[in-house]
Amino acid sequence: MRFFDLLKLSLRMFKARTMRTLLTVFGMSIGIAAILFLVSFGYGLQKTLLERITTSDSLVTLDIAPAGSDSPPLDNTLIQTLQNMQGVTDVVPAVTLSSQGKFNSITFDLEATGSKASFLKLSGKKMLAGSFPDETHPENTVILTSAIVNIFGKQPYNMIGKEFTLTFFAQTQNDAQQSPAKKSLTSKTFSHTYIISGIVDSEENIAFVPLDTIDQSAYTHFSQLKVKCQSTGVMASIRNNIIALNLIASSISETVDQANKVFRIIQIVLMLFGVIALVVSAIGMFNTMTIALLERTEEIGIMKSIGASKTSVSLMFIVEATLMGFLGGVFGVVFGLLFGAISNFLINLIASRFGGQAVNLFYSPLWFIVSIIVFGSFVGLLTGVFPARKASHIDPLDALRYK
Numbered sequence: 456m457r458f459f460d461l462l463k464l465s466l467r468m469f470k471a472r473t474m475r476t477l478l479t480v481f482g483m484s485i486g487i488a489a490i491l492f493l494v495s496f497g498y499g500l501q502k503t504l505l506e507r508i509t510t511s512d513s514l515v516t517l518d519i520a521p522a523g524s525d526s527p528p529l530d531n532t533l534i535q536t537l538q539n540m541q542g543v544t545d546v547v548p549a550v551t552l553s554s555q556g557k558f559n560s561i562t563f564d565l566e567a568t569g570s571k572a573s574f575l576k577l578s579g580k581k582m583l584a585g586s587f588p589d590e591t592h593p594e595n596t597v598i599l600t601s602a603i604v605n606i607f608g609k610q611p612y613n614m615i616g617k618e619f620t621l622t623f624f625a626q627t628q629n630d631a632q633q634s635p636a637k638k639s640l641t642s643k644t645f646s647h648t649y650i651i652s653g654i655v656d657s658e659e660n661i662a663f664v665p666l667d668t669i670d671q672s673a674y675t676h677f678s679q680l681k682v683k684c685q686s687t688g689v690m691a692s693i694r695n696n697i698i699a700l701n702l703i704a705s706s707i708s709e710t711v712d713q714a715n716k717v718f719r720i721i722q723i724v725l726m727l728f729g730v731i732a733l734v735v736s737a738i739g740m741f742n743t744m745t746i747a748l749l750e751r752t753e754e755i756g757i758m759k760s761i762g763a764s765k766t767s768v769s770l771m772f773i774v775e776a777t778l779m780g781f782l783g784g785v786f787g788v789v790f791g792l793l794f795g796a797i798s799n800f801l802i803n804l805i806a807s808r809f810g811g812q813a814v815n816l817f818y819s820p821l822w823f824i825v826s827i828i829v830f831g832s833f834v835g836l837l838t839g840v841f842p843a844r845k846a847s848h849i850d851p852l853d854a855l856r857y858k
Contacts, residue, residue, distance in 0.1 A: 479743040480782045486736035487787020487831050490729030491819060492794050497722035499799075499818040501715070513579030515687055517694060519680035520703045527700060529677040537682055540696055542689035547574050548677040550669055556603070556662060557620040563606060565660040567621055568678075569669040575655060577681045584611035585653030597621070597649035597664050600657035611654035621662060622646045625673030645670050733834065736783070741838040744776055756849065765847035772843035773836060780835015784828035792819065 519529065519537070527533050529548065537546045549570035556565050568574070575598060583601055597619050604611050625643045647668050655663075682697070682704075684690045690706060697704040758768060795817035803813045 475743060475746075476779065479740050480779050480786065482736040482739045483733075483780060483783025483831060483835070484736075484786035484790055486729070486733030487784050487827055488790035488794060489732040490726055491788055491791030491824070491827055492798075492817075493725035493729045494722055494823065495791065495795050495817045495819040497718060497725050498820065498823075499795075499816040500721075501718040502818045503814050503816065513577055514706075515684045515690065516577045517682040517684065517690065517697065517704045517706050519682060519697060520705075522698075522701050522703045526702055528675075529680050530675075533700075534680065536700070537680070537697070540693055542685045542693050543682055544685055545573065545683040547571050547577055547681040547683070548666070549574055549679050549681070550666060550674050551678040552669065552673060553624045554662070555622040555624070557622070558607065558617070561607070563660070565603065565662055567623060567662045567664055567669075569664050569666040571666060573683075574681065575663060577683055580655040580657065583654045583656050585615045585651070595648075595650050595668075596652035597662050598653045598655055599651060599663075600655055600659055600661050602658050602660050603662070604654055606660075614651050614654060617651050618648055619651050619662070620646060620648045621664065623669065623673060625670070643670070643673055645673070737834050737838055740776065740779060740783075740835060741841070743779075744772065744839050744842040768849075769843040769847040772846055773839045776839025776842075777832050777836045780838070781828065781832040783835065784831025787831060788824055788828060795819070 521527075521529065534546045534548060537543055547570060549568055551566055551568050554565060554567040556563055585598075599614065599619065601611065604614055607614075623645050625645075647664070649664060649668075682693065684693055694704045694706070799815060799817050802816060807813065
């Protein structure tokens, strides 16, 4: 029997038992939609979190800190040593000082981090308004965090171009000629006025300023170093070389790897809940195919008596079940994406009422959508295997006498 004829016979069920067939397809689509909805939620959470904590530059960056009192100081000598390592493309130093900010006659305490313009990109900071400072002309610019903006109750873009004054508090050694045991610390205060050029997303009160605007006498060594590597492939060897210098080397990529492992477990758990709904739907489809077999027993007897082979009879049921599974997968994807869009809209609507930011909590990769349609078709095929096998072994004489 030709495939086209088999397809026509399989589609006859959609006309003869329209309501029952549609309900079976709808049941399968609900199971598929549940899987897509739950797994997309897991992918969405993962994508949203990783987009907020990292950038492409930060994934190839190592954060350097002293391992103990016997660690080498974070100074220019160490920077030169790190820059000479194979695979290192840049070393960015940073100094952190306690400071006091002033904006529109309002004064408050915060931390000031002085560094190069590339420091924020290597830190994985996301710009909410404005732009990162130009590496060649950063002298009078300051980048504030969103937490500082919230203090004034303003929108980030309303802060761009405004003046912001920082007063730095530092402790310096008062006599460089004395022995280390006799040296004492004195407090030093100095101020600088900046123009706000950007706002980054952060929950901490930090102002990022050019390192050149901080008096060099305010610090004897840097607070931290960021080492940018050529690629993730050389990060392990560079980290081992840095650890050999009695320093701590950490990377946000390690945090990302751990987060991905956790989210994989979450996605598997969410998928299992969806599979339960799909199993219930598959049982309903199996029941439909079994009833169809009983109703068409006499028809099968006639087909076999006029020469239809066992393979043709089996394929008729398998194609019919596979078609219902395929349609269930397609409609399930549509329902799942629709439920996700509606849920995401309602969640963002509620979040905006409480001052939160809009996020996309549902994400469905194309490969997953295609896979779930194929999976639905495969489940449909499996539910048709047993009725097809049973139909192919029906004796034509017994089938013609069946009532």
